[in-house]
Amino acid sequence: MTSTRCWVPEPIPVAKVSPLLLNLAPTWAAYRTLTELRLVHFLTDEGTEGIKVPTIGNRWPLDPITIREQIRRRTADLNT
16 A cells, blocks of 8 residues: 655744745845844734734744645635
């Protein structure tokens, strides 16, 4: 019997996400001024996305699966 394994991405510290976004779109002004705290605020309930970003010793691990689920929900809402 063959076992199928699904790769599950590890949570990424938010501090590493900001530079990745800037590298993705260096000319977009919102990414040029994006800091770790601004990204956490944007993603949480206080911001616009309503994504829970846990605090672990002043590090905010961002789960890629949570982001993908939120994108799917938003897309489904637009299609209904």
